[in-house]
Amino acid sequence: MSTPLNIHPNLNRNAAADGFAGGKLLCNCASDKVEVTVASQSFHNHACGCTKCWKPAGALFAQIAVAPRDKVTVTANGDKLAVVDPSATILRHACTVCGTHMYGRIEKPHAFNGLDFIHTELSEEAGWTPVSFAAFVSSIIESGTRPEDMEAVRATFVELDIPHYDCLSPALMDALSTYAAKTSGVLQ
Amino acid sequence: MSTPLNIHPNLNRNAAADGFAGGKLLCNCASDKVEVTVASQSFHNHACGCTKCWKPAGALFAQIAVAPRDKVTVTANGDKLAVVDPSATILRHACTVCGTHMYGRIEKPHAFNGLDFIHTELSEEAGWTPVSFAAFVSSIIESGTRPEDMEAVRATFVELDIPHYDCLSPALMDALSTYAAKTSGVLQ
Numbered sequence: 001m002s003t004p005l006n007i008h009p010n011l012n013r014n015a016a017a018d019g020f021a022g023g024k025l026l027c028n029c030a031s032d033k034v035e036v037t038v039a040s041q042s043f044h045n046h047a048c049g050c051t052k053c054w055k056p057a058g059a060l061f062a063q064i065a066v067a068p069r070d071k072v073t074v075t076a077n078g079d080k081l082a083v084v085d086p087s088a089t090i091l092r093h094a095c096t097v098c099g100t101h102m103y104g105r106i107e108k109p110h111a112f113n114g115l116d117f118i119h120t121e122l123s124e125e126a127g128w129t130p131v132s133f134a135a136f137v138s139s140i141i142e143s144g145t146r147p148e149d150m151e152a153v154r155a156t157f158v159e160l161d162i163p164h165y166d167c168l169s170p171a172l173m174d175a176l177s178t179y180a181a182k183t184s185g186v187l188q
Numbered sequence: 189m190s191t192p193l194n195i196h197p198n199l200n201r202n203a204a205a206d207g208f209a210g211g212k213l214l215c216n217c218a219s220d221k222v223e224v225t226v227a228s229q230s231f232h233n234h235a236c237g238c239t240k241c242w243k244p245a246g247a248l249f250a251q252i253a254v255a256p257r258d259k260v261t262v263t264a265n266g267d268k269l270a271v272v273d274p275s276a277t278i279l280r281h282a283c284t285v286c287g288t289h290m291y292g293r294i295e296k297p298h299a300f301n302g303l304d305f306i307h308t309e310l311s312e313e314a315g316w317t318p319v320s321f322a323a324f325v326s327s328i329i330e331s332g333t334r335p336e337d338m339e340a341v342r343a344t345f346v347e348l349d350i351p352h353y354d355c356l357s358p359a360l361m362d363a364l365s366t367y368a369a370k371t372s373g374v375l376q
Contacts, residue, residue, distance in 0.1 A: 138361035144374050147366045154358065165354065166361035170326065173354035174338050177329035186332050 005149075005156050008047060008059045010121045013160070016041065017127030022071065025102060025122040027080070027095040034095045035076035036102045040067045041127075042120050044172065047134040047162065051142050052088060054101035054119065060140050060153065063131060066115040072103055090117055111179035134164040135172075193337075193344050196235060196247045198309045201348075204229065205315030210259065213290060213310040215268070215283040222283045223264035224290045228255045229315075230308050232360065235322040235350070239330050240276060242289035242307065248328050248341065251319060254303040260291055278305055299367035322352040323360075 020041050027034040045065035053062035074081065074093075081102060084092040090104040104117030120128040134157050141147055157164040167173055181187035208229050215222040233253035241250035262269065262281075269290060272280040278292040292305030308316040322345050329335055345352040355361055369375035 138358065138365045141362060141365035142369045142372070142374060144369070146375075147362055150358070150362050166358060167353075167355040170338070170342065170354060173326035174329060174335055177326045178335045181330045181332070184330070186330060187334075 005153060006058050006060055007153075007156055007160075008061050008063050009056055011047065011063060011160075012045065012120065012128060012130045014126065014130055016129040020125075020127035022067070023120075023123040023125030023128070024075070025118060025120070026124070027077075027100040027102060027122070028098040029080075029095060032077050032080070034074070034078065034080050034100075034102050036118070036122075037073050037075040038067050038071060038118060038120075038123075039073070040071035042067050042118060042129045043115075044169075045120065045129045045131050046169070047131050047157075049134070049136040049138070049140040049143075051139060052085070052090070052092070053117075054092070054094065054099075056121070060143075060145060061134065063119060063121055064117055065120055065129060066112070067118055069105060069114050069116045072105075072116040072118065074102070092117075109183075111176050131162060133169045134162055135168045136166065137164050138166040193341060194246050194248055195341075195344055195348075196249050196251050197244055199235065199251060199348075200233065200308065200316060200318045202314065202318055204317040208313075208315035210255070211308075211311040211313030211316070212263070213306060213308070214312070215265075215288040215290060215310070216286040217268075217283060220265050220268070222262070222266065222268050222288075222290050224306070224310075225261045225263040226255050226259060226306060226311075227261070228259035230255050230306060230317045231303075232357075233308065233317045233319050234357070235319055235345075236324055237322070237326070237328040237331075238324040239327060240273070240278070240280070241305075242280065242282065242287075244309075248331075248333060249322065251307060251309055252305055253308055253317060254300070255306055257293060257302050257304045260293075260304040260306065262290070280305075297371075299364050319350060321357045322350055323356045324354065325352050326354040 022038040025036040042065035047061040055062045081093045092101045092104040094101045106113045210226040210228045213224040230253035235249040243250045269281045280289045280292040282289045294301045
């Protein structure tokens, strides 16, 4: 590529702060910001290349983590929120004015039901967990990245020492398969 | 695990033979064997942990490759073949007597339409391409592998120097995303 790759303008590589207990996520509106309070550290923070996760302008990847659903509360201007795609597994609640996704929630039976998806870059607090892997890397082709640029994208993650996958991480993929095995009765 | 892992009883690790041009696949019946003639080298041979690929008794993984559809021909006892699951993307044609999958074919629009899925271990010829990666590793949980055994499974692939993925390989995942991008019009 002729220009440097914009994996994400604000990829969090800092170590998580000991005892960090959360913060407030704010949408990108100039005023009347939607505020979501997360009373928990984040988990499984990662770069995501899927076509549905919200990405800052120009970024190839989203930066997304989870937190326990019961620790995620809309605390201001919630009337500006709406679900982006009611048919999606993850119901992404976005600000209808600036478009920022404030939290994603799963309401149906699913391995990840009980975990809300959040973008910790929307918080002014420092101490959130850093990005620990990249997921759905190949999917960025579906948002317009040229296939011939994928080698450079994957090389960038290698340089950053961030493991990269074309699906989720092994731990999360095992969690999905374990849930499927329990649902089918294969696993007790 | 207390017993050695049976990744596959006959994992092909031998280098492909120069100029190898294919061979005959035979089902496991004692007589009247179904015979499928493959007039081509195999491609993308891999270990597959998905729940749909045919696996020899006791194996954790299938061993499966592709060959151009127009090079794959049923040459004996084709009357014993039937499609395992007509609703699956890959129509797996199996011997109704011994259960062996002889070839899988995609009839609908798909990135891999035009490639048949074959198990080269069913051939007596040597020279086929070796296994070059493992796919859908986490999925073996859905066939009964205990989640706590997955670390040993992945360690085995590292020992064998076989890259392992919980989806397909990066090249094939990129091919799927490229097809999706062309279908949606994102990519010309």
